[in-house]
Amino acid sequence: MTDRLGHKQTAAMFTLMVLGREVPNPELQELVGFTLTGKERTQLKDSGYITSEKIGRPFVHQLTDRGWAWCEDELAAGSPPPPRPQSVLCSSMYVLLGGLHGYLRREKLRLANIFEADPGPEPESEPEPDVVVEDLEGRIRIAYRELVKEPRGWVGLVDLRPKLGEPADEVDAVLKELSAAGKIHLVPEDNRKALTAAHHEAAIRIGGEDNHLLSIEVL
Template identity: 80%
Template sequence: MTDRLGHKQTAAMFTLMVLGREVPNPELKELVGFTLTGKERTQLNDSGYIASEKVGRTFVHQLTDSGWAWCEKEIGEGTPPPPRPLSTLCSALYVVLGGFDGFLRSRKLRLADVFTPAGLIEPATAEPATAEDLETRIRIAYRELVREPRGWVGLVDLRLKLGAPAAEVDAVLKKLSSAGKVHLVPEDNRKALTAADHEAAIRIGGEDNHLLSIEAL
């Protein structure tokens, strides 16, 4: 069982989950009719489920890794959190979420494999990025994902950040790898790999590589 949250906090968590990015309070109010402030915000901050930053006069919120983990557990609860009674629509929503949870588990997918920031994927009509542009975007995405200098970042997470065609990303990464500008290695714990990890891997020298490290940023 998860640590159940109140209705408003749960709604906020699911909204941040679906959007998969930073969400300012005015946008949150437009989408779900309320803002995340006061005790309800600080409780989520203190729990480590969301990170909030004040930008100008408003707060901007984003799910943390712990927040994503909480959402993954919550969608499998089967019933809404107390207090009750709740509307039949809310109860039905949790039935749907339970089915969605089963779908993800059967395919070994994570919520982050499904929900990505709107507009992350480039339109088909957009001009293709040059190799130089894509290299810059790769470095920026790596910097946003890495947790320590020269740390390892999963290619599945990198590709989600880039939203660029796989073949173009592969070509740039192979070129950078050959030049010694990036390091690509396989995941040692193969049992931890998801279907998304396998799909995101880049094959070099007959070996699938799942992790990326860049020394100079």
């Protein structure tokens, strides 16, 4: 059995496991209510469980092979790490994880077979509305590529929108879909004093928060 981690680190590891891809701190905050920073982040990185680097403004984290192995071992732990949590839901979750561990062993599967991100093949044909979305996605990527100054850099929506020439609601719908699929990252501008009326108008609201910046990992 590998070393047990603290409750917050364990929650972060399982979240990265389920998403199966790079996850920026703002998305982690939106999903589980905290970010991975400070000593907790460096311990996981130094232990070889995650890769963690600053891409633009936020830290972005992803499980390593060793991190996947730790998660597989933690499934069989039987109970949460000490100190014992007050929530019965947390304790019952480990019963569920133990059942998942048993299934994986019986079927000779690994966690990555279930959770690792895999977009899969593109469908041969799409209904008409999806064709329009796909075309707009392509134009978003082209506009981003024209504006970005470094790989996976951040581009302001205030600069991106004028290049698209589409109604704001249509652009918002595609951006939200791409964000939910993990194809793009949207974050707020840290320096709120630098925001103008145009920045506020161009922002997209997700999870009760206005996002002003866009990053795309793969062009």
